[in-house]
Amino acid sequence: MNFKSQSFPAIFLDRDGTINEEVGYLNHPSRLKILKGVPQALKKLQEAGFKLFIVTNQSGPARGYFPYELVDQIHNLIKKRLKKYGVEITEFLVCFHHPSENCHCRKPKTGLIEKALSFYSIDISKSYVIGDKCIDLELAQNVGMKGILVLTGYGKGELQYVLPQKNVKPYFIAKNLLEAANFILNEMSS
Numbered sequence: 001m002n003f004k005s006q007s008f009p010a011i012f013l014d015r016d017g018t019i020n021e022e023v024g025y026l027n028h029p030s031r032l033k034i035l036k037g038v039p040q041a042l043k044k045l046q047e048a049g050f051k052l053f054i055v056t057n058q059s060g061p062a063r064g065y066f067p068y069e070l071v072d073q074i075h076n077l078i079k080k081r082l083k084k085y086g087v088e089i090t091e092f093l094v095c096f097h098h099p100s101e102n103c104h105c106r107k108p109k110t111g112l113i114e115k116a117l118s119f120y121s122i123d124i125s126k127s128y129v130i131g132d133k134c135i136d137l138e139l140a141q142n143v144g145m146k147g148i149l150v151l152t153g154y155g156k157g158e159l160q161y162v163l164p165q166k167n168v169k170p171y172f173i174a175k176n177l178l179e180a181a182n183f184i185l186n187e188m189s190s
Contacts, residue, residue, distance in 0.1 A: 007123040010090075011045050011184075012113060012145070014131030015056035017153015018177060019078065022132070027066045029077055035152055037178035039085035044181045048188060051090040051120065054078075055112050055129070055139070062098035071096070091116065108138035128171075130180050134162045137170050146171035148180045 016022050021033040042052055054075075061068040075092045082089065093112040097103040105111030113129075116122065129140035132153030140147025149155055149163075149170040159173065174180035 007121040008049060008051055009126035009128075010051045010053055010116070010120070010122045011127065012053045012055045012093075012116075012129045012139075013177075014107075014129075014133065014136045014153075015054050015078075017132035017155065018130060018136075018150055019054060022153035025060045025065050026074055027060065027070070029070075029073055032074055032077055034078070034081055035177065037176055039082055039087055041177040041181035042082060042087040043085050044185060046087055048185055050127075050184075051122070052088070053090050053093055053116055055093045055107065057095045057107050057135075059096065059098050059106075061096055062101070068096065090120070108135040108142055110139065110142050113139065113143045128184060130174075130177065132158065134158050134166050134168060137163075137168045138166070140171070141168050148172045148174055148183070150174050150177055150180055152176050 013019055016026060019034065019038055021035060023031050026032060046052060058071050060066050061071065071094060079089055093116060095103065095105040095112060097106055099106065124143065124145055128146045128148055129136055130148045130150060132150050132155040137147035137149055147170055149159060151159065151173065172183050174183060
């Protein structure tokens with residue numbers, strides 16, 4: 001059997017500022033607000049055959065801001081809210097390290113996506129990374145995927161002030177996740 005024929009495309013999504021409202025450190029479940037259009041965008045991508053992964057740096061616990069369990073609680077809440085729309089997140093891929101630890105999994109390093117690639121048969125040529133920061137675009141570049149910048153969260157500031165200083169270009173710039181999803185689906189059908 002040809003293993004490659006079983007591979008599927010994936011969307012690797014940043015969490016804060018892409019899926020939910022950017023609030024700095026999300027240190028309480030009451031502060032979680034899913035951005036407008038996100039469930040609809042994810043539903044469209046899922047129906048088109050994409051597996052959905054959330055890839056996120058969460059150093060809050062390492063900094064002593066809140067317990068590790070809170071991150072799991074937030075992720076369970078995101079899953080529950082998206083499930084109401086029929087959206088399934090395949091997996092949450094989380095780097096809990098403090099930036100000073102210089103780990104292999106903190107975005108834009110590739111450790112978290114490498115982990116996903118070792119467990120799932122993902123066709124990286126048809127996969128995307130979507131986020132509101134330059135590090136998401138750098139992650140996409142580092143793993144050979146297409147990187148889409150959304151202008152929600154930190155996106156507008158990153159586009160104006162950070163991106164011009166970096167050696168990375170977005171494959172596409174979207175107003176929000178719904179526009180990114182529509183772009184991907186249009187590209188698939190052309």
